[in-house]
Amino acid sequence: MPVFTRLRQQPDTTETATEGTSPEVEPAARVTLRTRFADWRAGHPAVVRGVRWTVTVLAAVLVLGALLLPNKESALHLRTFARIPVEALLGAAVALTLPRRPRLAVAAVSGAALGALTILNLLDMGFWEYLGRHFNPVLDWELLPDAQSYVKDSMGATVATAATIGAVVLVVLLLAVMALAMVRLSNLLAGNKQIATRGTLAAAVVWVLCSALSLQMAGVPLASDRAAGAVVLQAKGVRQTLKDEADFQKIAKVDKFGNTPPSQLVPDLRGKDMIFTFIESYGRSAIEDPVEAPGVDATLDARTEALAKAGFHAKSGWLTSATYGGSSWLGHSTTMSGLWIDNQQRYRTVMASDHLSLTGAFAKSGAWDTVGIMPGVQKAWPESKFYGLSSYRNAFQMGYKGPKFSWSTMPDQYALQQFQTLEHSKKRSKPLMSLVILTSSHQPWAPIPKMVPWNDLGDGSIFKSIHDAGKKPADIITSSPKSQAEYGKSVQYSVTALTEWLERYGNDNTVLVFLGDHQPIARVSGNHASRDVPISIVAKDPKVLDKISDWGWTDGLRPAHNAPVWKMSAFRDKFLTAYGSTPHPKKD
Numbered sequence: 001m002p003v004f005t006r007l008r009q010q011p012d013t014t015e016t017a018t019e020g021t022s023p024e025v026e027p028a029a030r031v032t033l034r035t036r037f038a039d040w041r042a043g044h045p046a047v048v049r050g051v052r053w054t055v056t057v058l059a060a061v062l063v064l065g066a067l068l069l070p071n072k073e074s075a076l077h078l079r080t081f082a083r084i085p086v087e088a089l090l091g092a093a094v095a096l097t098l099p100r101r102p103r104l105a106v107a108a109v110s111g112a113a114l115g116a117l118t119i120l121n122l123l124d125m126g127f128w129e130y131l132g133r134h135f136n137p138v139l140d141w142e143l144l145p146d147a148q149s150y151v152k153d154s155m156g157a158t159v160a161t162a163a164t165i166g167a168v169v170l171v172v173l174l175l176a177v178m179a180l181a182m183v184r185l186s187n188l189l190a191g192n193k194q195i196a197t198r199g200t201l202a203a204a205v206v207w208v209l210c211s212a213l214s215l216q217m218a219g220v221p222l223a224s225d226r227a228a229g230a231v232v233l234q235a236k237g238v239r240q241t242l243k244d245e246a247d248f249q250k251i252a253k254v255d256k257f258g259n260t261p262p263s264q265l266v267p268d269l270r271g272k273d274m275i276f277t278f279i280e281s282y283g284r285s286a287i288e289d290p291v292e293a294p295g296v297d298a299t300l301d302a303r304t305e306a307l308a309k310a311g312f313h314a315k316s317g318w319l320t321s322a323t324y325g326g327s328s329w330l331g332h333s334t335t336m337s338g339l340w341i342d343n344q345q346r347y348r349t350v351m352a353s354d355h356l357s358l359t360g361a362f363a364k365s366g367a368w369d370t371v372g373i374m375p376g377v378q379k380a381w382p383e384s385k386f387y388g389l390s391s392y393r394n395a396f397q398m399g400y401k402g403p404k405f406s407w408s409t410m411p412d413q414y415a416l417q418q419f420q421t422l423e424h425s426k427k428r429s430k431p432l433m434s435l436v437i438l439t440s441s442h443q444p445w446a447p448i449p450k451m452v453p454w455n456d457l458g459d460g461s462i463f464k465s466i467h468d469a470g471k472k473p474a475d476i477i478t479s480s481p482k483s484q485a486e487y488g489k490s491v492q493y494s495v496t497a498l499t500e501w502l503e504r505y506g507n508d509n510t511v512l513v514f515l516g517d518h519q520p521i522a523r524v525s526g527n528h529a530s531r532d533v534p535i536s537i538v539a540k541d542p543k544v545l546d547k548i549s550d551w552g553w554t555d556g557l558r559p560a561h562n563a564p565v566w567k568m569s570a571f572r573d574k575f576l577t578a579y580g581s582t583p584h585p586k587k588d
Contacts, residue, residue: 258586282516
């Protein structure tokens with residue numbers, strides 16, 4: 001039988017290979033390195049033990065932290081992590097029961113799953129902060145590119161790229177490190193089975209007692225099933241999303257005015273130039289929060305008085321938005337469709353339907369030309385068909401040469417002036433119905449434009465010095481008080497620009513309906529803010545406001561605290577009915 005020699009830790013040691021095996025020679029460098037490492041370990045036993053225990057403790061902290069991690073930033077307190085997670089006890093029991101290979105496989109898979117749950121909890125934190133709701137694992141992945149674009153527009157391309165790379169690295173690390181941590185802990189339990197079994201039983205008894213007696217520390221239950229509850233919550237959300245998709249398709253096919261003849265749509269507004277305007281993030285907090293309200297309320301009162309001198313009068317109320325903090329398109333579509341559009345699937349469904357929108361009713365009547373002014377749109381916008389717009393102008397079609405103000409592509413004053421120049425001032429055979437979306441009050445509220453003389457607007461270059469002198473997003477984005485103050489100023493600017501435009505260019509036949517799309521993010525409006533937004537109807541013709549005299553709205557641009565509050569989805573039908581539209585339902 002042939003004999004093969006191969007290197008071991010000692011080069012001169014030989015071993016006879018068994019028949020049928022092939023020779024394997026281990027590189028000398030690798031052997032040397034291994035030998036040195038073994039020698040170092042043998043010579044530093046205390047250090048090795050310290051490293052092992054440090055790694056083990058870090059693994060335990062990582063796993064326990066992930067099991068107890070809440071999904072809201074407001075719940076991040078030390079007491080939240082001073083609890084006993086039942087999932088850890090169940091995991092220990094499984095590790096003590098299974099043979100080695102199945103145990104390692106289960107540990108690695110469950111660790112990766114815990115990493116995935118941690119990622120979902122972190123996404124939940126972000127969504128609660130910015131959108132006031134859970135992250136929907138079925139529908140909300142497509143919003144992440146929008147988040148990246150927001151960071152790019154607000155903080156610059158370098159920060160956006162770094163944030164994207166950091167997020168990807170974090171995801172990979174969480175999945176891998178959590179799996180390794182679980183394997184490490186399972187090996188520790190298996191290697192000390194007797195002690196681990198006693199400890200697990202003792203901890204289980206303590207958990208049961210804490211649960212049965214409802215023991216708490218600083219209002220937080222000591223017995224935790226947070227991770228299991230999070231999994232159940234996510235599963236319910238997925239199931240509800242899939243069910244809601246089917247249910248909403250049926251709801252969207254029912255339309256109170258779906259079969260109304262064109263001649264019977266908004267007959268009491270014939271001959272009026274209609275303008276529907278959304279002001280970004282214009283929420284109830286702007287009018288009632290102690291920080292923002294003084295400046296905003298003073299602006300609303302001053303603008304009410306100025307409009308009255310010009311012959312315009314207003315009535316105002318409240319609508320409860322379908323969205324919060326962002327996703328403005330959900331607020332727009334809810335208002336115009338008369339349907340509750342609170343997620344992406346509903347939005348896609350209604351946009352692809354023939355459901356009648358409020359602006360679409362003016363188009364269907366044949367009595368109005370219809371246009372859109374969309375300074376926030378920077379790509380194809382097929383939704384214009386749903387809104388009944390014969391044409392629209394996006395961010396690149398208004399000749400703006402000035403700087404962007406963070407996310408906002410141009411100041412509201414400039415967008416309104418271009419609306420006047422390009423559309424509103426044109427001689428037409430029909431009155432004009434316009435949908436205008438203003439963006440200057442979009443977060444992060446830095447820098448904020450300032451009003452300039454209307455005749456000096458030009459191509460917008462005048463705003464460069466204002467932009468350069470303004471605050472930087474990084475200066476306020478992490479500070480709630482600063483964000484509140486700047487948010488209030490941005491709303492004052494948008495309201496002033498819109499009402500000065502009306503005062504300057506409106507006439508006896510102009511009717512303006514303007515409202516907010518949603519409340520600002522929790523950092524500004526608070527963790528328990530309502531979803532209400534103000535809405536106003538402004539006109540010179542007293543007959544226009546007489547039609548809504550039974551709505552109970554407040555005179556002027558500032559709605560009273562106790563003014564009526566409707567769901568945003570109720571506005572379409574109330575408006576169409578008030579101005580003479582005859583219901584002819586369309587049913588599935």
